[in-house]
Amino acid sequence: MQLSLIGYYSDFVVYPLVIAILGVAGLIEAGEEGTPGWIGTVLVCLGLWTLIEYALHRYVLHHVPYIKDLHDRHHVEERSPVGTPTWLSLGVHALIVVSVWLISDFAIASAVGCGLMLGYLWYVSVHHMIHHWHPSHPSYLYTLKRRHAVHHHIDDDANFGVTSIFWDRVFRTARL
Template sequence: MTLREVTIGYYSDFLVYPLVMIGLAAVPIATREPASALAWLGAAVVGLCLWTLVEYLAHRFILHKVPYFRGLHDAHHAAPGDLISTPIWMSFLVLVASFLAAWWLLGLDLGSGAIFGLTAGYLYYSFLHHILHHWRIVPGSPFYGLKHKHALHHHRHDEGNFGVTSLFWDHVFGTALAAPGRTRAKG
């Protein structure tokens, strides 16, 4: 694979998923289903909150345990500054499966809202993870604490801090890592 192919693959999320979100936001307009804008927005907020759990579970149990995915993720741990990310075909398949499940459970209108929120969470995760690995973040800046907590994940291997956008689920499931010299991470 050439550097150009790697770069295009890495940055494709930042182009594809905003377009997907525009399409999801257009669904209730196009279908004229009865859900109100407030209900759609509520479904989007639920989807966004659900993302934090999906992120935690996928990172902890798929990227660190399932052989094929672990190999991809190990490459990221070995070279965190390289342009390595989840292949877009993989994240897109998960998105399509999630959309079909949400459509079946909630209907097309509210399902599109929930998946809009889930996609927004994934896109935020992608941006944040890029920032944590590729921007110079100085102590005291807004992302410094997140960078430090994510660095603990990279340097202490499979032990914890699986959340990138939020450590909420790490605290719930007891996988929040403390800085050396402490016994547990402080929020």
């Protein structure tokens, strides 16, 4: 959806703060003995984010009515402040954290939340950079920008992963 500039850029302020607060609280709860497991859970959920990102992009943004129309607008107006409002994405993350907390404990729930939110923050950051920056040619960011341009302008049934090509390779939707 069309966002104000404050709405568009709020992810870049709100998410680092929430991740830092949740991370500190979770590490305190985990204690010294639980810290390695907490970090491992964050890393697993960060990796899980890449699959969620791929699935959301491929199946929700390209097939769910209304959402598809909003995403099609992004394909046309790449540099306009179109995106998910922070209150909505953060609300979904909060629902996940609370759900995990109900079946587990706060340390695990905070690690899951931090991992998924770090993944989301990486996604929105990379997505912003590939549409607004001009990275140097042999870089990771340039490669992602080129792949995403193929998705936008040549084949919107390919290259659904914004931060990684991994799931596009697994599901045979990679196009270079």
